[in-house]
Amino acid sequence: MEKTIATLSEAVSAITDGATVMIGGFGGSGAPIELIHALIDHGAKHLSVVNNNAGNGHVGLAALIEQGQVDKLICSFPRSADPRVFSERYLAGQIELELVPQGTLAERIRAGGAGIPAFYTPTGAGTALANGKPQDTFDGRLYVQERWLKADFALIKAELADPHGNLTYRMAARNFNPVMAMAATVTIAQASKIVPLGGIDPEHVITPGIFVDRIVTVADPAQEEMLNRAEAVYP
């Protein structure tokens, strides 16, 4: 079994117009910038994107939105130091937003990966974000029914990968990446290094390779924060 793909462009080549794409990261931490830029170059349009945020500046997710490739965003916090790309399009009615509480977003994705079509959570019960959703009382407390969230593709960022797709993450760059890897039909991971089988201690595997379909090396991945400080624009 060999999941290694030689190039970023090949790694994202199967992403079609209209696909739902989960993109890992929390702000810039754990964001697979190089895979997102490869998706911009690939050019797939009318995407529905799942991410915690809505991009920052003019790189990564913000750049994907700026290129007009995203029709809908599912996120918890579409604000950042420089959220103009998303904000302007949203306020002009050019992009749809599904706002989801952050823990509910994580759990909907986890449920999608775990084969659980719906679950009840106390989060958002009795608020505007529960409108239109079934609510029910369990042991005297009000809960909201939330549906699973699945995707056609997930783009994630790992630290180490082995040829089976076993992954580790670096520090807080883990965030949404492991659950998104579970919830997509095709999970594409960029890793700082691909090591031989046995190169990751089995005790240290965070995402088992069964959740990962393609891996590609990005040896020295960019940090969104540093790109933005340099006022970078992609493409």
Next chain:
Amino acid sequence: MTDIETHSLSNAQIAWRAAQDITDGAYVNLGIGFPEMVARFQPEGRQAIFHTENGVLDFGKAPAAGAEDWDCINAGKKAITIKPGTAFFDHADSFAMVRGGHLDVAILGAYEIAQNGDLANWSTGRGGVPAVGGAMDLVQSAKRVAVVTDHVTKKGAPKLVEACTLPLTGLACVTRVYTSLAVVDIVDGHFVLREKVPGLSFDALQAVTGAPLHTDGPVADLICPKDLT
């Protein structure tokens, strides 16, 4: 300056007061911005363990400028550091900690707090781009939810009200409010005054509070150190 302005505590003083109620070993989440100041004022001999939604427990102080590692940030997207005892985990685990009731305390900001404990702090209801983050998860499920806030809005309107007019973050979730003028508990659908700044009369405080203030015992003076930074 008005009487209210003369007596108002600074944000640092409000944060200091909130910190006095955090017990040793408590697991605590602090909201982005002003509530983050609470971490600076832990009383001597107590060590809370701070949680941040993006998957870190027991992180260290902010790094020096230029020494940031942007894989190591908090929920406010600010750089943090690791220290002995730090743990990293994914977002599902992070919110299992929240939703599962494992956090002892969450301290957040507020636009409005109702006398029944309802909280509005995510939307001004004026349009724009809505954003909620983890606030709805935190307020519904932390064992204790407290608010740090100015007692009134910038325009002088009460933030402690009979019923919230803005979109709710959570129902009947707040149990204590630390304001620039007072410490107020929420008990059985009422505001109960515990402490107020010295020199401000009960009537003057009531006049800037949007619902009746009750007392069920002596009201202590709210005295904080000066010159906190």
